[in-house]
Each structure stands twice: as C-alpha cells, then as structure tokens.
Amino acid sequence: MYAFTSSGTLLWTVPNDTPQIATSDGGVIGSSGVEYDQYGNADGQTEIPSPSPGQSSPGWWPNWSGMSYSVTNSSNVQYEYLFSNLATGYASVAGANPSGTGTALLNIETDEGIPQWRYPLGSRDVPACLLVGANKVELGLGVRTPYNEEIALLYEEAKASLLSRGYLASLGCKALFTQNPNLAPFFNQLTSAISNQKAYDGLQSNISKYDAGVWAQQFLTIPGELEELRVTPVCWEFNRILGPWTGILAMAQFQPPKTDVYIWTGKENLSLLKQSTLLHEALHSLTGMGDATLYFVLTGKPLGRQPTHVISTFLANNGCAAN
Amino acid sequence: MPKLFRVVLRSALTSLVFFYGTSHSYGNCEAPAYREGRRVPNSASYVLLNISLRPENFAREKLICLASVLKEKYQGPVAAIKIFNSDEAALNYVSLGNEYANSAVLWASKLHAIYYSNIERHEEYLLLIPDGLSPSLDSPFNTRIDLPEKRKLQCKLQIRDRCLIEFDHISASKEYGSGAVTLTGQIMPDGTVSEVVVADPDANPLSSRIAVAEFATRNLRSWRFEPSLTKDEIRILYSVKQVDAPFEEGVDALALTKNDPFLLG
Numbered sequence: 001m002y003a004f005t006s007s008g009t010l011l012w013t014v015p016n017d018t019p020q021i022a023t024s025d026g027g028v029i030g031s032s033g034v035e036y037d038q039y040g041n042a043d044g045q046t047e048i049p050s051p052s053p054g055q056s057s058p059g060w061w062p063n064w065s066g067m068s069y070s071v072t073n074s075s076n077v078q079y080e081y082l083f084s085n086l087a088t089g090y091a092s093v094a095g096a097n098p099s100g101t102g103t104a105l106l107n108i109e110t111d112e113g114i115p116q117w118r119y120p121l122g123s124r125d126v127p128a129c130l131l132v133g134a135n136k137v138e139l140g141l142g143v144r145t146p147y148n149e150e151i152a153l154l155y156e157e158a159k160a161s162l163l164s165r166g167y168l169a170s171l172g173c174k175a176l177f178t179q180n181p182n183l184a185p186f187f188n189q190l191t192s193a194i195s196n197q198k199a200y201d202g203l204q205s206n207i208s209k210y211d212a213g214v215w216a217q218q219f220l221t222i223p224g225e226l227e228e229l230r231v232t233p234v235c236w237e238f239n240r241i242l243g244p245w246t247g248i249l250a251m252a253q254f255q256p257p258k259t260d261v262y263i264w265t266g267k268e269n270l271s272l273l274k275q276s277t278l279l280h281e282a283l284h285s286l287t288g289m290g291d292a293t294l295y296f297v298l299t300g301k302p303l304g305r306q307p308t309h310v311i312s313t314f315l316a317n318n319g320c321a322a323n
Numbered sequence: 324m325p326k327l328f329r330v331v332l333r334s335a336l337t338s339l340v341f342f343y344g345t346s347h348s349y350g351n352c353e354a355p356a357y358r359e360g361r362r363v364p365n366s367a368s369y370v371l372l373n374i375s376l377r378p379e380n381f382a383r384e385k386l387i388c389l390a391s392v393l394k395e396k397y398q399g400p401v402a403a404i405k406i407f408n409s410d411e412a413a414l415n416y417v418s419l420g421n422e423y424a425n426s427a428v429l430w431a432s433k434l435h436a437i438y439y440s441n442i443e444r445h446e447e448y449l450l451l452i453p454d455g456l457s458p459s460l461d462s463p464f465n466t467r468i469d470l471p472e473k474r475k476l477q478c479k480l481q482i483r484d485r486c487l488i489e490f491d492h493i494s495a496s497k498e499y500g501s502g503a504v505t506l507t508g509q510i511m512p513d514g515t516v517s518e519v520v521v522a523d524p525d526a527n528p529l530s531s532r533i534a535v536a537e538f539a540t541r542n543l544r545s546w547r548f549e550p551s552l553t554k555d556e557i558r559i560l561y562s563v564k565q566v567d568a569p570f571e572e573g574v575d576a577l578a579l580t581k582n583d584p585f586l587l588g
Contacts, residue, residue, distance in 0.1 A: 224403020
C-alpha cells in the first residue's frame with residue numbers, strides 16, 4: 001500500500017496490504033482490516049469475520065450507505081457490517097465507487113454517517129449529460145443527487161394531495177374549465193391525467209427528446225427540428241452543455257401514452273414544484289397545447305416573456321390546486 | 324371589400340448596397356460574412372448549427388450566395404443551419420419546443436432564415452422567416468427558396484419587390500378588440516420602416532380606436548424589408564380581428580396594400 005501527497009510525492013508505504021476504504025479522519029482501512037492513520041501508522045484493527053472453513057477472508061468492502069461489510073459465509077450469504085465514516089472526495093473507496101465498477105463518483109459529504117454520492121460535478125452540480133441514451137430514470141431513483149430524493153417526495157406529496165383534497169373538482173376550477181369552450185372537454189379528464197402521470201428525473205434521463213415524446217406534431221414542420229429532437233437528450237433541457245439551466249421546471253410528454261413528465265431535480269424545484277406544476281404538465285399532455293397557447297387559452301393574454309410557471313400560479317389562483 | 328390604397332409600384336430592385344465585415348466570394352456572387360453560434364453536439368450525421376448575419380445582409384441574393392458557401396463548408400447527409408440577425412441569439416437559441424424558458428422567446432424572435440439540405444431526400448432550400456416565432460415550413464409568412472434557385476422569385480410578403488424580412492410576432496390580449504387602421508410610413512434604404520403615422524384616426528369606434536392604432540403602429544415599426552437604394556412610401560390598411568381558436572394566440576392582423584395582402588398572424 002502506497003500513500004502519496006496531492007502533488008505525487010510518496011508519503012508512506014505499508015507492505016502486504018491493499019487500501020479499501022478512505023476514512024473521514026484522513027486514514028484508510030486496508031483489506032487486512034488494519035486501520036491506518038494519515039501517517040501510515042496502524043491505529044486500529046477491525047475484526048474481520050471468520051471465513052467459513054476452506055474460504056479465504058474477503059476482507060471489508062464498502063457499501064453505498066457508508067457501511068462496510070464482509071461475507072462471513074458465502075454459501076449462506078451472511079454478512080457483518082460496521083460503520084466506516086467514509087472520506088469525502090472522488091476516491092473514498094477502492095474501485096472508484098462502492099460497487100467497484102470503476103466509475104468515479106463523488107462523495108460530497110456524510111450526513112450523520114451516510115455518504116451522498118454524485119457524478120463528477122458540472123457547473124450546476126448535477127450529473128453529466130453528454131450523449132443520447134436510453135435512460136428514463138424514475139424520479140427519486142438512479143444516482144443520488146443533492147435534491148432528487150427530496151423532490152421525489154415533494155412530487156408524491158403534491159400528487160396525493162391534488163387527488164385527495166378536491167381541488168380538481170372545486171367550483172372555481174370547474175368554472176374555469178367548463179366556461180371555456182377550449183378547455184371544457186378536458187375537465188372530466190383531469191383526475192385520471194394526474195393519477196396516470198409518471199414522473200422521471202429530468203437530469204438523469206438521457207433518452208432523446210424524440211423518443212421521450214416531448215414534442216408536438218407541428219414542430220416537425222420546422223426545418224432541422226426532427227434531427228435536433230433525435231440527437232438531444234432530455235437532460236439537456238435541464239443541464240445544457242453550452243450553458244446553464246434555463247429555467248424549465250418540468251417537461252411533459254405530448255405523444256402517446258401522454259403520461260410522462262420529466263422533472264428538474266435542482267434546488268429551485270424545492271420551492272417551485274407544487275400541485276399546480278403537476279396539473280400544468282398534465283394539461284400539456286391532455287390538450288396538446290404548448291406553454292404559449294395554454295396560457296392564452298386560460299387567461300386570454302399572451303404569455304410573452306413571462307416565466308411559464310405563471311400558468312401554474314393561474315391554475316392555483318383559480319382553485320384547481322393549492323397555492 | 325376593404326378600401327384600397329394607392330401604392331407607388333417601382334421596378335424591382337435587384338442590387339444591394341451594404342456590405343460589412345469579411346465577405347466570401349463564391350462564383351459570381353459575394354456572400355456576406357457570418358459568425359458561428361451554437362452547434363448541436365452529438366450529431367455525427369447532422370450539421371445542426373446557428374449562425375448570425377448583420378441585419379442588412381438579409382436579402383435574397385445574399386442569402387442564396389451564402390447558401391452556396393454553407394453547402395460547401397458544412398457537408399453532411401443533413402444540414403440545418405439557422406440564421407439569426409443577432410450574435411447573442413445565435414449563441415443562445417434553442418428550439419422553443421412545448422416548454423421553454425422566457426429568455427428563449429427573445430432569441431427565437433431573431434431567427435430569420437434557415438438553410439436546409441438533405442441529401443437522401445434530394446432537398447436543398449432556404450426558408451425566409453419574417454416572424455422568428457413562426458419558423459415552420461407551412462407558415463403563411465415564410466418563403467421557401469428551392470436551391471439552386473432558377474427563376475426570379477417572389478416572397479410571400481413583399482412590397483415593391485422588397486421582401487419583408489422581419490416583424491414582431493402578432494400576439495395581443497383579448498381586450499384589444501378588433502378594428503382597422505390606415506397607416507402611412509416610409510421604407511428606408513436600410514429596410515426599416517419610419518415615420519409611421521395613423522392616417523385615419525377616426526376609423527373605429529372610440530372603444531377600440533386607440534388600442535388598435537397603437538397595436539398596428541407598434542407592429543409596423545418593427546417591420547424590416549430588404550435594403551434598397553431608395554425610400555419607398557407605403558400606405559397600409561392594418562386590420563386587427565380577434566379570433567378564438569385553441570391554437571391561435573387571439574388575434575389576426577391583416578395588412579393590405581394595393582397589390583399585396585399580408586396576413587400577419
């Protein structure tokens with residue numbers, strides 16, 4: 001085992017051991033179970049569970065929740081655990097991440113002993129989004145990012161409340177829809193549209209915008225638009241390579257099955273994601289109207305350069321969702 | 324039948340006078356200098372690029388010449404090159420899509436032409452887009468110029484052979500009401516419209532008179548035509564009519580000259 005300074009100077013060596021887990025106090029746990037301090041001095045010994053007869057010791061391995069485990073009997077799949085207090089940074093465990101796949105993930109901090117893993121940081125501290133792929137990551141799943149789990153909870157709470165508290169059937173909401181001939185046909189579909197809505201993590205979904213169905217038919221008559229939809233991952237809308245996030249909170253699916261919605265899992269949605277956001281997105285899918293048209297149909301005024309969450313605010317102000 | 328207005332028709336203007344920056348000679352023509360903006364990555368078989376030109380370079384002959392330069396430089400099975408009149412817009416524009424950030428509307432409004440080629444489909448054309456927020460092929464405002472261009476073409480929107488290159492998107496609140504107003508003005512050599520005056524201030528009921536006149540005046544001032552050596556006087560009946568259709572934004576505007584009806588939106 002070799003330790004280096006950040007400039008590459010050899011710091012210390014320990015023969016016959018292999019680093020497994022870097023700890024938050026600057027030390028390291030070797031595969032032997034010996035704990036070393038930042039100077040390479042052995043200052044502890046974790047007790048490695050006895051292997052089964054005839055099996056070599058597997059040593060300690062990190063897991064995603066910051067514990068270390070060791071297989072005590074591989075045939076019966078029994079484990080023992082201990083807390084490790086992982087170091088922060090890109091190299092807190094052997095194999096670059098607890099699964100040992102070689103993909104370097106950043107442990108940004110420990111929260112009461114639980115590490116928070118992220119992809120290498122970009123300008124907005126979000127997972128990298130470079131190429132079109134096939135990922136549609138359900139909201140709250142995938143790599144743990146700073147806010148995705150909180151936003152998944154917010155989404156679920158908002159959805160449950162919207163469905164259970166009668167907003168969609170309120171007198172104000174009914175009047176808003178039924179007195180408008182362009183919206184009346186959709187009033188009776190609001191509840192099912194919300195019920196069937198499936199939320200995905202916009203930052204982690206690299207499926208193309210075309211395959212995600214987040215486009216309207218009329219866009220295909222714009223020269224080059226079809227090609228751009230095919231090479232643009234959904235996550236670009238939330239994490240652009242050539243610029244910062246531009247303010248889109250959610251993006252609805254316009255093509256069948258018209259149920260998906262991709263959610264921005266950045267900090268701003270902790271305060272901006274509301275019941276009315278879900279309804280706003282459901283209305284896109286139901287009506288096929290983009291933001292500008294939907295706002296005009298709802299309010300009789302042009303959207304212009306207002307932020308599009310004014311649509312959500314308008315729906316809430318008319319009783320269709322909580323404020 | 325709307326009142327017709329006298330329009331002095333002049334011979335077609337085929338030569339253009341303003342050249343800026345470094346231009347590109349190509350065959351018998353001089354293509355205007357352009358600046359590259361955002362290019363969509365990940366597109367091995369597509370060239371998806373934004374470029375910008377100075378506003379005075381938006382003219383049929385220059386754009387057709389530029390298309391030859393673009394064709395030679397950006398070769399690929401498909402090329403879609405969006406041409407803006409603002410460097411900042413070319414750097415920042417992304418397709419508006421169904422949902423977009425509010426700043427995106429500003430960038431999109433600066434899009435005034437697209438060069439498109441698709442080798443497999445044997446398509447190559449320029450699309451002139453006066454309203455950047457209506458960039459589709461089937462927009463009634465847009466003029467498609469199939470390349471190579473073989474004949475003297477007309478733009479869908481033009482006055483005295485000067486194509487309308489740019490105007491503000493037509494969108495107004497329902498409270499604006501409907502009405503018509505006659506406006507006079509001058510198309511300047513650089514293509515902008517100046518000295519816009521309401522010629523018949525009493526044409527509409529008082530309730531809609533001011534709003535319609537303000538709306539029409541503001542919109543006409545946003546028009547930009549192809550450059551020319553001359554000033555051209557115009558007299559236009561600008562009609563505003565409320566519509567209530569789910570995919571319209573509430574207003575139709577119709578501008579009429581003697582020979583050229585304009586449906587604006």
